[in-house]
Amino acid sequence: xxxxxxxxxxxxxxxxxxxxxxxxxxxxxxxxxxxxxxxxxxxxxxxxxxxxxxxxxxxxxxxxxxxxxxxxxxxxxxxxxxxxxxxxxxxxxxxxxxxxxxxxxxxxxxxxxxxxxxxxxxxxxxxxxxxxxxxxxxxxxxxxxxxxxxxxxxxxxxxxxxxxxxxxxxxxxxxxxxxxxxxxxxxxxxxxxxxxxxxxxxxxxxxxxxxxxxxxxxxxxxxxxxxxxxxxxxxxxxxxxxxxxxxxxxxxxxxxxxxxxxxxxxxxxxxxxxxxxxxxxxxxxxxxxxxxxxxxxxxxxxxxxxxxxxxxxxxxxxxxxxxxxxxxxxxxxxxxxxxxxxxxxxxxxxxxxxxxxxxxxxxxxxxxxxxxxxxxxxxxxxxxxxxxxxxxxxxxxxxxxxxxxxxxxxxxxxxxxxxxxxxxxxxxxxxxxxxxxxxxxxxxxxxxxxxxxxx
Ligand SMILES: [Zn+2]
Numbered sequence: 257x258x259x260x261x262x263x264x265x266x267x268x269x270x271x272x273x274x275x276x277x278x279x280x281x282x283x284x285x286x287x288x289x290x291x292x293x294x295x296x297x298x299x300x301x302x303x304x305x306x307x308x309x310x311x312x313x314x315x316x317x318x319x320x321x322x323x324x325x326x327x328x329x330x331x332x333x334x335x336x337x338x339x340x341x342x343x344x345x346x347x348x349x350x351x352x353x354x355x356x357x358x359x360x361x362x363x364x365x366x367x368x369x370x371x372x373x374x375x376x377x378x379x380x381x382x383x384x385x386x387x388x389x390x391x392x393x394x395x396x397x398x399x400x401x402x403x404x405x406x407x408x409x410x411x412x413x414x415x416x417x418x419x420x421x422x423x424x425x426x427x428x429x430x431x432x433x434x435x436x437x438x439x440x441x442x443x444x445x446x447x448x449x450x451x452x453x454x455x456x457x458x459x460x461x462x463x464x465x466x467x468x469x470x471x472x473x474x475x476x477x478x479x480x481x482x483x484x485x486x487x488x489x490x491x492x493x494x495x496x497x498x499x500x501x502x503x504x505x506x507x508x509x510x511x512x513x514x515x516x517x518x519x520x521x522x523x524x525x526x527x528x529x530x531x532x533x534x535x536x537x538x539x540x541x542x543x544x545x546x547x548x549x550x551x552x553x554x555x556x557x558x559x560x561x562x563x564x565x566x567x568x569x570x571x572x573x574x575x576x577x578x579x580x581x582x583x584x585x586x587x588x589x590x591x592x593x594x595x596x597x598x599x600x601x602x603x604x605x606x607x608x609x610x611x612x613x614x615x616x617x618x619x620x621x622x623x624x625x626x627x628x629x630x631x632x633x634x635x636x637x638x639x640x641x642x643x644x645x646x647x648x649x650x651x652x653x654x655x656x657x658x659x660x661x662x663x664x665x666x667x668x669x670x671x672x673x674x675x676x677x678x679x680x681x682x683x684x685x686x687x688x689x690x691x692x693x694x695x696x697x698x699x700x701x702x703x704x705x706x707x708x709x710x711x
Contacts, residue, residue, distance in 0.1 A: 260333060260341055260357040262293050265364060265423065266397030268404055272333060279332050283406050284309050285325045289333075290401055291415070292342065292351040293359055299348035308411045360395045361423070363694060367392040368426050370692050380437045387655035387691045389430040393453070396427040428454055428461065435467045443613065444475035445576045452539045459491050462504050469507055473516035475573060481511045538567055538576075542583070549587055557587050575616070578607035582620055594627050601627070615656065618647040622660050629667045637667055658687040658696065665703070678704065 263269040268286055270277045280286050287309060292300065306318035313321060326344060333341050341357065343350045367388045376382035400420040406412060431454045438447035448471045454464035465488035472481035485508040492498050510516065545560035561584045568577040585600035605620040625640035641664040648656035665680030681703050688696040
């Protein structure tokens with residue numbers, strides 16, 4: 257059965273069996289699909305849909321337009337098996353909830369809702385919920401149906417606006433929690449990344465500017481923290497003709513007076529000769545590298561990440577330098593340059609061990625293990641995975657543990673230790689079920705099924 261993947265968070269993006277589908281013809285056809293998929297709980301009367309999408313047309317013409325759109329939609333998303341993604345009668349149309357599909361909006365909402373109802377003393381301390389929010393914010397590529405403009409229909413517009421606003425607020429709040437979590441754990445590079453993401457989504461969000469200022473100051477980058485205040489001030493002046501709030505200004509004064517530096521743990525104070533740099537520019541370069549990596553354009557990803565690494569080398573920020581080495585290692589591995597990848601990942605690991613960044617150490621060990629396995633060095637790969645697993649379990653990082661367990665299972669499979677492999681996949685599956693990571697659950701179930709079939 258072909259699988260339809262619907263992504264509406266950010267730009268409208270549909271794939272059928274991993275092939276992008278673009279031949280929808282009109283924005284109204286896209287709007288119809290988005291509406292039916294997101295409102296799949298019941299069947300919709302044809303005249304209601306026609307009235308919503310073609311409010312300016314007489315009834316008969318509107319119904320004709322709807323028939324045309326439905327035809328185009330069926331042409332675009334049907335496949336060889338003739339899978340029915342849409343159930344249509346003469347009176348009603350409904351998206352088939354039983355069809356093989358995924359919908360990013362639904363997954364995002366489920367992850368956020370699980371966090372809201374999960375019993376934990378405090379959200380920012382709950383490892384399972386932090387993992388959920390990471391998944392949710394990764395799904396949130398931007399505002400709901402950002403690039404869909406259908407003109408005259410105010411009813412459809414209102415329907416989108418209400419949902420867009422709610423999802424946007426949930427994404428910002430999730431990023432808040434993630435930034436706070438990493439700030440409290442001394443993971444400043446990651447805290448900065450989440451705060452920067454908030455500012456990207458909402459440039460005038462003062463809380464995010466404060467988080468970013470705090471993360472920079474705690475990381476010993478006072479100049480950059482003060483510059484961030486200036487950025488915030490300029491944005492507020494431009495957008496609303498106002499000044500930053502008292503809270504933000506107080507934080508600025510505190511950072512300027514040096515109050516933050518004294519509280520820094522010794523290990524993360526950068527050397528005195530650290531060069532000034534532009535954190536916003538660096539974050540943009542890193543984001544570009546990540547974007548091209550996700551798109552599979554490895555040459556561009558490599559070029560941007562090399563620039564990030566060069567700038568971080570000059571900065572004296574060990575945590576960010578380690579992250580840059582790690583990321584370059586991942587890109588090189590994808591390019592099949594395994595020895596170069598190993599060198600960068602080992603640099604990342606050494607730096608992370610120096611500063612005691614536990615989650616980073618586990619991530620680098622895991623990445624190193626994967627390359628060692630690829631090179632056929634199974635004993636070393638095994639040792640790396642076991643060390644990584646021990647760390648993720650100690651710090652309570654279930655999604656990290658699940659990732660390592662999957663890689664360990666793949667290694668065991670390669671070594672023909674099938675019982676071990678199954679045990680690893682089963683443990684990973686239990687963790688991913690707890691988190692609610694549907695893509696990972698499906699992947700692990702497939703691996704377990706494949707094992708059973710070949711037994
Ligand atoms: Zn929780």
